[in-house]
Amino acid sequence: MTTATAPAAATIAPALRRLYLVRFGFALIWAVVLFLTGSSIGPVSATLLVIYPLFDVGAAVVDARSSRASRSAPGLYVNIAISLIAAVGLVVAVTSGIAAVLQVWGVWAVVAGLVQLVVALRRRNLGGQWAMVASGTISTLAGVSFFVQALVPGASLSNLAGYALLGGIFFLVSALRLGRNAGGSN
Numbered sequence: 001m002t003t004a005t006a007p008a009a010a011t012i013a014p015a016l017r018r019l020y021l022v023r024f025g026f027a028l029i030w031a032v033v034l035f036l037t038g039s040s041i042g043p044v045s046a047t048l049l050v051i052y053p054l055f056d057v058g059a060a061v062v063d064a065r066s067s068r069a070s071r072s073a074p075g076l077y078v079n080i081a082i083s084l085i086a087a088v089g090l091v092v093a094v095t096s097g098i099a100a101v102l103q104v105w106g107v108w109a110v111v112a113g114l115v116q117l118v119v120a121l122r123r124r125n126l127g128g129q130w131a132m133v134a135s136g137t138i139s140t141l142a143g144v145s146f147f148v149q150a151l152v153p154g155a156s157l158s159n160l161a162g163y164a165l166l167g168g169i170f171f172l173v174s175a176l177r178l179g180r181n182a183g184g185s186n
Contacts (some may be wrong), residue, residue, distance in 0.1 A: 027168025113139025
């Protein structure tokens with residue numbers, strides 16, 4: 001890391017750590033509630049499905065504000081737009097059934113995963129980003145699998161809960177790495 005990036009990393013890393021911990025907590029709670037209510041699309045599961053990308057929008061806004069001067073900010077703005085579109089798509093999809101939800105979620109996971117991968121690669125000098133690289137890659141692959149699952153009769157929302165939980169764990173790992181190694185190189 002150069003001396004020019006050290007001050008930026010010193011201010012961005014603590015903000016990212018806090019944000020990643022909040023994202024982990026949200027993902028954990030969201031996954032448990034969806035798993036308990038997601039056998040069909042009802043009022044609770046439908047609300048959860050729309051709230052998830054909206055929470056992602058809020059998190060990306062917070063992240064973009066703390067990362068304004070960094071190279072990752074443009075990717076975060078793209079993520080905000082993608083997640084807003086996903087939320088609108090999910091509002092429509094919940095009225096059409098689980099297969100439609102999985103298709104919308106799958107497309108969102110692929111595109112958002114690719115954006116997350118790019119943002120993490122641009123932030124590798126902050127440390128703790130290997131988990132975000134893995135998460136972006138897994139999100140992309142999971143998105144493809146959700147789209148394929150939508151084609152199978154009897155598709156379920158339970159895999160979305162697992163996806164959110166795994167993503168939350170990656171945020172936790174990154175938060176812990178940022179806390180232990182702020183400004184490091186992992």
